[in-house]
Amino acid sequence: MARSAGEGLPHTERLMTLNEVAEYLRVSNDTVYRMANSGTIATSKVGNQWRFRREDVYAWLEANKNVGGRQKGKQRRRKSSQ
Numbered sequence: 001m002a003r004s005a006g007e008g009l010p011h012t013e014r015l016m017t018l019n020e021v022a023e024y025l026r027v028s029n030d031t032v033y034r035m036a037n038s039g040t041i042a043t044s045k046v047g048n049q050w051r052f053r054r055e056d057v058y059a060w061l062e063a064n065k066n067v068g069g070r071q072k073g074k075q076r077r078r079k080s081s082q
Contacts, residue, residue, distance in 0.1 A: 015051045024057065 016024070021041075022032045033050070036043040042056040 014054050016054055016057060018050045018052070021052050021057055025061070 018029055018032050018036070022029045025032065032041075035041040036050045036052075041060045042053070044051050044053075
């Protein structure tokens with residue numbers, strides 16, 4: 001009998017597949033793959049498959065959220081008025 005990702009782990013430690021993360025973030029699988037491969041988002045590799053902790057995905061989302069159209073922590077350059 002096959003187990004689902006994260007089965008047997010505490011609910012807070014539920015693992016997500018690449019496809020589940022893509023659906024959650026509403027981006028393509030390729031985008032999540034590139035993020036995982038580059039280390040942009042925390043992940044673990046089990047065999048040849050990526051696994052993501054739900055908490056890590058949420059933490060990444062919070063750290064990279066846009067506030068008022070700008071990324072948190074980044075400032076927009078102002079044009080000089082001359």
